[in-house]
Amino acid sequence: MTANKPKKQRIINCVSQLPYKITLDESSDDWIINPATGNSALYSSLDYLQDSDEYEQIVVGWTGEISKKTLTKAELLKKQLEEEKLTSNNSKDNKNDSTANENNNGNNNSNNVHGNGLDEDKLYVTNEQMNNLKSKINKNYNPVWLLRSRKQSRWRNYAENIIWPLFHYILNPSTEVDLDSDGSDANNSWYDYVKFNEAYAMKIGEIYQPGDIIWIHDYYLLLLPQLLRMKFNSDSENNLVIGYFHHAPWPSYEYFRCLPRRKEILDGLVGADRISFQNEQFSRHFVSSCKRLLDSTSKKVKNDRGKDQYNMSVYGGDLIVDSSPIGVDTDKIMSEAFTPDVDSKVDAIRQAYQGKKIIIGRDRFDPVRGIIQKLRAFETFLAMYPEWREQVVLIQVSSPTLNRESPQNIRLEQQVNELVNSINSQYGNLNFAPVQHYYMRIPKDVYFSLLRAANLCLITSVRDGMNTTALEYVTIKSHDSNSSCYGMPLILSEFSGSSSVLKDAIIVNPWDSVAVAKSINNAFNLTKVQRETIQDKTWAEVPSIKSWTDTYMDQIVEVSKQSESQDRKKTPALNRPVLLENYKAANRRLFLFDYDGTLTPIVKDPAAAIPTARLYTIMEKLSQDPKNQIWIISGRDQVFLNKWWGSKNKHIGLSAEHGCFVKDIGTPEWVNLAKKFDMSWQVRVNKVMEDLTTKTPGSFIERKEVALTWHYRAAVPELGDYNATELKRLLLEFTEDFDLDVMEGKKNIEVRPKFVNKGEIVKRLVWHKYGTPQDLLKPLDQKLPIDEMPDFILCLGDDFTDEDMFRQLNSIESHWNGKYDDKRNRWGNFGFYPVTVGSAAKVTVAKAHLTDPQQVLDTLGLLVGNVSLFQSAGTVELDARGHVKDSESSKKSHAASVAYTLKRTGSSTSINKK
Ligand SMILES: O=P(O)(O)OC[C@H]1O[C@H](O[C@H]2O[C@H](CO)[C@@H](O)[C@H](O)[C@H]2O)[C@H](O)[C@@H](O)[C@@H]1O
């Protein structure tokens, strides 16, 4: 009998592309699978986890652009003949239910569309072929299919042309203009990005089991954490744990803020429980962006590895941010780099450059890799040190990127060629060119042979996340490798993420070509002992992919354990289709809206937070429906609410200063519920606030009729936070005696009487004969029949003070539970929707969340018929191929798929004839 093996922890690893280059061979209708190039560190980590005894890894990734291996003329002819033969024997009872991918755009007259409705350029894949691919790749790898467009590269557009440049400090003017020759603009590109992320969420939905840990990689999938929260958290038992690792640099706030969709991106990302970066600087930049754009707070602590970690609170939810530099598979590198085949290649290189020092450079050919800077430094080196002329060769291998034809890359190519020519003509001769530039991909064995043959490796990137060439070079030159190449130095740019790891390499500023030239000279003049000492130190600094993966996994498992023990609740996204149905079925609807941060976004100046035309239109429509009663319950004062709401729409009830004042629907009078309250406290509170205002430039006091609010949003964040804590402390010393509440708002501290709060107002409005005028001074009638009270309540708020409203609704609901079970609607509830505005991770008693005022407006727009569900829903249901379910294009796709199936089976019947 075999002992029961302990169950492995399942981990769903999400990468932007599976580690394959996939081609469809048209002659056999079969797949050709080759390993993908690039991302070697990440793919090594996948390999490592795949063999783990502790974890069961399931990988989710896009197929990448699938290419077609087209038929030769002879093959085509043969196939046509076969098809004709088949057509004449056509069996009409073919029951194959395979469907091909959509998007012939219904354009059956276009030149490249066959009479049978098929677009020749497009890739059609049947269900059978999809299953076939699954059987050809690792069984735990799950392809995300995104085939709905002929231009498959569109899925990379936003990530590679907008996010990537900005994250590498390249401000790209094309963020707002057309990106594609086919006319799709930045917006389309953003929607593609959203759909790309949604397709992953859908695929994970098919695979996910409670208890799974999800690990997401890199900037193609920045929205996925939040999409997954929305998808899975409707089940409150579900302790979803999401880790995210960012492989690229994260820019400083001054750059990040230039991204048009900066807030959406942060909102998407903060759905994760743990976000990690390549180094401390990147994590600090991220924390700073969240602070400034999401009003998050953070505390820097040391983790159990002695590294800095930020414990953040974003929208009230917890998030850990830290850094953990990725490594390389050192064992594999050693075994692959020291084979007889590589030995002979090394000999050939050394032979070719006999008597010369070899500098090796290997970079992706893009502007941030610093190839220009490298060439300039090399040119300076030859100019400054004539003794090295004809003694040194720079072998620069530049691997082309996917967007080789982009204007930036074409310009770069010209510049590089000019520089190479100029150096070679000045310092070379007929027999020798000091720069050997190879603009090509090279196989791994050639790459390793170059690293082995090199006397020096020169990395001058002006920005990168982690330069794995640096790590691979140091590995190959390590003591353990081979004495013939041990101890050769590395010159590394301080702007490369790897410089924070390989601290003992020769670190240079690539913009300073004189300094780099001097470093090259110094490197060549190091004694053997000096070289070996440096090498031993840097080798000790190379992180292995195994330890990186283990550390990451340990920590995310730790988060998962904590999350289980704390029973951390995450709030599900509001289910808008159900809300809409419920709304339509209801007759006595009550809307309870907070104002700031709910109906309008939070802005620096409170006076500038005014309603938009769209908000007015939606509220107008809502309030015109006799089945609706609308209230705005705000911390604002009467003057503000009157100016922007009372004077504009008489059908809206108002409550000011967190419930101190109330103005009923259709009346101009305000009722003061705090009339009898002693206001002498205001003088003292005002004095303390004034003192702190003097100490905090940018802060100010908002004086309302009852409440006093100290605002510090415009202050320097750190000073503002510090003095807000101080103010709270000073106020709490005496406010208890006055029965006052000191409330922490969004970058404000408010003081108001304890006995009033928004919840009290909500209680009144619900326990009230629906549609009749309010008598706010009358006691509540809690015996009111349920049929006279609202049968639909949508209550929205973003702040701590709005929790009082949600709490009241929850308490009324529990009061009705058991008592009025026969009055439940067909969704099994009483139509109560306490909804917080903020992230899913926020601590709240609300039952659902909407991320921001934009989503609030979209949701209200949905109720009054202003927007389609698709625009409003935020997440979209996709079919297995990544098409929007039941959409117009999916119907067209169905037609195309039938045509394709018929074509494959040789039927002469065209769908157009049907
Ligand atoms: O209950 P609410 O309607 O949400 O009002 C709460 C407070 O909101 C206002 O301050 C907040 O919003 C401002 C505008 O976006 C922002 O500048 C400020 O930093 C926020 O704290 C308002 O000024 C307060 O009076 C309200 O009590």
Ligand SMILES: [Mg+2]
């Ligand atoms: Mg608010």
